[in-house]
Amino acid sequence: MHIVTANEMYEMDRFAMEEGGLDGRILMENAGRAITEKIIPLLANESQVLILVGAGNNGGDGFVIGRTLRNQGYGVNLLQLVSDEKVRGDARYHKQVFQNYGGLVHVDAKGEKIECFLEQADVVIDAIFGIGIKDKLRPPFDRIIPMINNKSAKVISVDIPSGVPADEGLTFQTGVEADYTFIVEQPKMSAFLQHTADFYGKWEPVSIGLPPIGHGKHTIRRTWQQADVQKTLPSRDRFSHKGNHGRGLVIGGSYEMIGSVAMSAKAALRSGAGLLTVATAKEVIPSVSSHCAEATYLSLPSKDGRIAGPVSIDFSMYDGIAIGMGMGRDSNAKAFTRQVIQMSNQQLLIDADGIHHIHDDLTVLEQREHPTVLTPHLGEMSLLTGLPVAQILLNPFAVTKEFATRYHIWY
Numbered sequence: 001m002h003i004v005t006a007n008e009m010y011e012m013d014r015f016a017m018e019e020g021g022l023d024g025r026i027l028m029e030n031a032g033r034a035i036t037e038k039i040i041p042l043l044a045n046e047s048q049v050l051i052l053v054g055a056g057n058n059g060g061d062g063f064v065i066g067r068t069l070r071n072q073g074y075g076v077n078l079l080q081l082v083s084d085e086k087v088r089g090d091a092r093y094h095k096q097v098f099q100n101y102g103g104l105v106h107v108d109a110k111g112e113k114i115e116c117f118l119e120q121a122d123v124v125i126d127a128i129f130g131i132g133i134k135d136k137l138r139p140p141f142d143r144i145i146p147m148i149n150n151k152s153a154k155v156i157s158v159d160i161p162s163g164v165p166a167d168e169g170l171t172f173q174t175g176v177e178a179d180y181t182f183i184v185e186q187p188k189m190s191a192f193l194q195h196t197a198d199f200y201g202k203w204e205p206v207s208i209g210l211p212p213i214g215h216g217k218h219t220i221r222r223t224w225q226q227a228d229v230q231k232t233l234p235s236r237d238r239f240s241h242k243g244n245h246g247r248g249l250v251i252g253g254s255y256e257m258i259g260s261v262a263m264s265a266k267a268a269l270r271s272g273a274g275l276l277t278v279a280t281a282k283e284v285i286p287s288v289s290s291h292c293a294e295a296t297y298l299s300l301p302s303k304d305g306r307i308a309g310p311v312s313i314d315f316s317m318y319d320g321i322a323i324g325m326g327m328g329r330d331s332n333a334k335a336f337t338r339q340v341i342q343m344s345n346q347q348l349l350i351d352a353d354g355i356h357h358i359h360d361d362l363t364v365l366e367q368r369e370h371p372t373v374l375t376p377h378l379g380e381m382s383l384l385t386g387l388p389v390a391q392i393l394l395n396p397f398a399v400t401k402e403f404a405t406r407y408h409i410w411y
């Protein structure tokens with residue numbers, strides 16, 4: 001799955017319509033039909049469904065859903081929350097088809113009737129706003145959305161919970177708190193942001209016939225799912241041996257902190273490394289090895305149970321290195337970490353204390369010729385960038401991309 005902004009989504013729509021030649025009304029029909037297929041298993045036989053429709057194309061999807069549900073015998077009330085002249089274009093076309101098929105459109109442009117409709121509804125379909133929401137909610141929507149959230153009906157949002165913006169970097173007033181959201185084609189950024197993700201409830205994308213990502217100027221942001229992980233696992237043949245499957249080195253651990261290096265070693269083996277060496281302070285080896293019998297161990301120069309310098313490792317023995325977990329933050333560990341980063345000529349993952357050891361001078365990253373992976377939590381990202389946590393949370397896609405591009409980090 002790709003993760004898109006509103007503009008990227010509009011560009012995909014434009015491509016399908018202008019360059020692909022697919023009529024927008026067909027896309028809307030496809031969206032409404034595909035979402036209805038997902039809605040039906042969530043309805044009971046006698047469910048009283050209320051569809052709330054706004055002025056834009058999200059509302060247009062709502063008219064298609066209304067017609068498709070009525071065709072299948074469901075009791076549907078459709079409440080249009082804007083005046084008739086505001087419904088235009090493809091949405092107007094599908095409103096007309098809905099009416100031609102016998103559907104009744106109730107109009108409530110001032111939000112005076114909605115309370116009564118909400119009282120009778122078991123299920124609310126939210127087709128008020130999609131990715132076209134802008135700025136502060138205008139009346140009566142600032143009042144209507146909290147009313148929906150205060151009812152016990154099941155709420156299903158179309159494409160995006162109304163009121164929630166698609167993109168990062170935006171604050172907003174309030175949004176529909178959906179139980180389910182059926183997303184048109186690709187998830188939007190807000191499905192992944194800490195301040196907006198919960199509004200979506202459970203979510204799932206539906207396909208509406210847009211071309212695959214890659215046509216035109218499309219995005220490269222992607223989710224990393226189970227199938228993607230599986231693809232990275234090495235396939236083994238009958239005559240291969242452990243030396244053919246990657247030689248890993250995990251450097252970390254200290255007398256007080258053994259858990260993270262032990263878990264990292266196990267994770268490296270679990271994800272396919274054929275041979276794994278744990279390099280740590282001599283005092284730490286018995287504890288780590290009791291958790292990870294499959295690894296071999298390299299005893300590093302140490303002081304008081306912590307890794308100290310100088311570096312005495314032949315890096316040419318390894319294909320990939322991870323450094324930093326549980327190694328402590330003293331000056332010896334810092335000097336050691338920076339030496340490893342400078343001397344190693346393979347892919348390198350820097351985690352935890354390793355991140356603390358580089359944050360005040362990141363030039364060491366710029367000089368590397370092989371991929372570097374960083375795994376910072378929010379506090380560590382704040383340390384690396386100098387930005388407050390709140391700002392990173394609001395713009396995580398932009399902040400990470402900018403940092404990764406600047407310092408040659410894998411992203």
Ligand SMILES: NC(=O)C1=CN([C@@H]2O[C@H](COP(=O)(O)OP(=O)(O)OC[C@H]3O[C@@H](n4cnc5c(N)ncnc54)[C@H](OP(=O)(O)O)[C@@H]3O)[C@@H](O)[C@H]2O)[C@@H](O)CC1
Nearest residue numbers: 027028055056057058129130131132133134136137138159
């Ligand atoms: N081919 C396609 O493109 C397809 C698109 N599809 C669907 O279209 C959706 C995008 O449609 P969209 O672009 O029409 O925008 P949408 O979210 O419905 O809202 C626009 C309306 O909201 C209003 N409004 C905005 N802000 C407001 C505020 N703060 N307070 C109050 N009102 C506000 C704004 O009013 P205006 O500011 O213009 O007066 C305008 O009337 C997308 O999410 C997907 O569901 C699918 O059918 C597949 C094909």
Ligand SMILES: [K+]
Nearest residue numbers: 129158160162
């Ligand atoms: K919506």
